[in-house]
Amino acid sequence: MADESTLFGLRGKKALIVGGGQGMGEASARFLAHAGCDVALVDLEQERADRVAAIVTGIGPRAVTVVGDVLDDAQIPRIVAEAEEKLGGLDRMVSIVGAASWGSLLETTGDIWDQQMRLNLRYFFLMSKEVANAMIRRGTGGRIVGIASVDGQRASPMRGAYGAAKAGLISVVQTMAVEWAPHNISVNAIAPGHIVTPRLFDTPRRVEGYANSLIPLRRRGTTDDIGKAVLFLLSDLASYVNGTTLDVDGGLLSANLFPQGLPASNG
Numbered sequence: 001m002a003d004e005s006t007l008f009g010l011r012g013k014k015a016l017i018v019g020g021g022q023g024m025g026e027a028s029a030r031f032l033a034h035a036g037c038d039v040a041l042v043d044l045e046q047e048r049a050d051r052v053a054a055i056v057t058g059i060g061p062r063a064v065t066v067v068g069d070v071l072d073d074a075q076i077p078r079i080v081a082e083a084e085e086k087l088g089g090l091d092r093m094v095s096i097v098g099a100a101s102w103g104s105l106l107e108t109t110g111d112i113w114d115q116q117m118r119l120n121l122r123y124f125f126l127m128s129k130e131v132a133n134a135m136i137r138r139g140t141g142g143r144i145v146g147i148a149s150v151d152g153q154r155a156s157p158m159r160g161a162y163g164a165a166k167a168g169l170i171s172v173v174q175t176m177a178v179e180w181a182p183h184n185i186s187v188n189a190i191a192p193g194h195i196v197t198p199r200l201f202d203t204p205r206r207v208e209g210y211a212n213s214l215i216p217l218r219r220r221g222t223t224d225d226i227g228k229a230v231l232f233l234l235s236d237l238a239s240y241v242n243g244t245t246l247d248v249d250g251g252l253l254s255a256n257l258f259p260q261g262l263p264a265s266n267g
């Protein structure tokens with residue numbers, strides 16, 4: 001049995017965080033750093049990546065930054081190569097970038113559909129392939145995590161294209177998990193429920209009302225809730241977890257069993 005300092009098996013490992021400049025990426029960086037993992041923070045904006053890099057180095061491990069746009073296919077090989085070179089290897093990746101467009105399916109144009117697939121699915125496939133090839137070249141194996149959504153696991157009214165893209169991510173994660181297992185690469189997804197992030201915020205009254213009526217844990221999630229799940233899935237604690245989707249939603253999906261809303265009390 002490992003002691004506390006080796007429990008996660010991440011000391012000296014090297015993780016690429018795609019969208020590491022704020023929100024869930026920042027939280028992932030902090031939790032990984034506390035487990036001794038070096039990180040490469042990929043972001044559109046140098047200042048955001050620098051701010052998180054300073055937090056990581058303050059905790060202890062090394063942090064490097066890579067500025068780039070993962071939605072631009074041509075930049076993906078350069079982004080991965082730069083991270084690998086600066087860190088001296090690559091053992092882990094978590095990919096955060098993604099967002100939903102708002103509108104019914106009847107309002108969704110082909111262009112919006114394509115934009116949602118690019119933003120939530122296509123780049124994840126291309127980045128994961130690039131990173132897996134780097135891991136295969138080094139023969140080290142590794143672990144990859146993609147951020148899906150509860151919207152990928154059931155109907156997603158007013159976010160239909162987004163839900164379809166996240167369902168696609170869950171599917172391709174399963175295929176990667178099977179195809180890359182012989183290379184000792186494990187691939188999993190996290191399906192967040194409703195998480196308060198710097199990009200998405202709400203009025204306290206609406207947040208409270210929503211949380212109390214729909215989320216069994218009676219609160220929206222935090223980016224730290226996601227960071228902890230990322231740490232688990234990228235660590236040795238998840239050594240036999242491959243191809244799964246971990247719901248981090250306070251019980252939201254299970255509460256679909258209660259179409260009339262949650263029971264008034266827990267009694």
Ligand SMILES: NC(=O)c1ccc[n+]([C@@H]2O[C@H](COP(=O)([O-])OP(=O)(O)OC[C@H]3O[C@@H](n4cnc5c(N)ncnc54)[C@H](O)[C@@H]3O)[C@@H](O)[C@H]2O)c1
Nearest residue numbers: 019021022023024043044069070097098149192194195197
């Ligand atoms: N907030 C929720 O309730 C919720 C629920 C389910 C799933 N999600 C998923 O969580 C993820 C969003 O997490 P977040 O809000 O913490 O992230 P975010 O949108 O704040 O982005 C994180 C970082 O990614 C960077 N970034 C954006 N586009 C980029 C690009 N093309 N190339 C490189 N870097 C880029 C941004 O500059 C930012 O610093 C998405 O995948 C979203 O679908 C969120």
